[in-house]
Amino acid sequence: MKEFLLVYRLDLKTIPKASPEEMQASVQKWMNWITGIAAQGKLGDRGNRLLSTGKVLKGDGIISDGPYTEIKESILGYSIVKADSLEEATELANGCPVLFIGGNVEIREINAF
Numbered sequence: 001m002k003e004f005l006l007v008y009r010l011d012l013k014t015i016p017k018a019s020p021e022e023m024q025a026s027v028q029k030w031m032n033w034i035t036g037i038a039a040q041g042k043l044g045d046r047g048n049r050l051l052s053t054g055k056v057l058k059g060d061g062i063i064s065d066g067p068y069t070e071i072k073e074s075i076l077g078y079s080i081v082k083a084d085s086l087e088e089a090t091e092l093a094n095g096c097p098v099l100f101i102g103g104n105v106e107i108r109e110i111n112a113f
Helices: 020-039 086-093 097-101
Strands: 002-010 043-049 054-057 063-066 074-083 104-109
Touching: 002 086, 002 097, 020 043, 020 074, 020 097, 074 086, 086 104, 097 104
Parallel strands: none
Antiparallel strands: 002 074, 002 104, 043 074, 054 063
């Protein structure tokens, strides 16, 4: 079985402020979705949420604040799933809660050399 990285992206400027109850409901949707993948024995690593702040280091040693603000979508987080093909990994990504609030999931095979 191969491993695939799921990268969750969303334009944070389009999301209205959520109440604590709405945030709890959102967390529960994520947990239910991830638990469903784990129940199939296909969860490699549930991953983590990423903060929106960071740094960008370039090859010439220049360091800037990042991620780039020109990029519309922010990377929210990631998970690793196990699947036999890109198509199967894409099917596992189907139903991800970020898809229902205007975000997307990038699915990439991990090439362990």
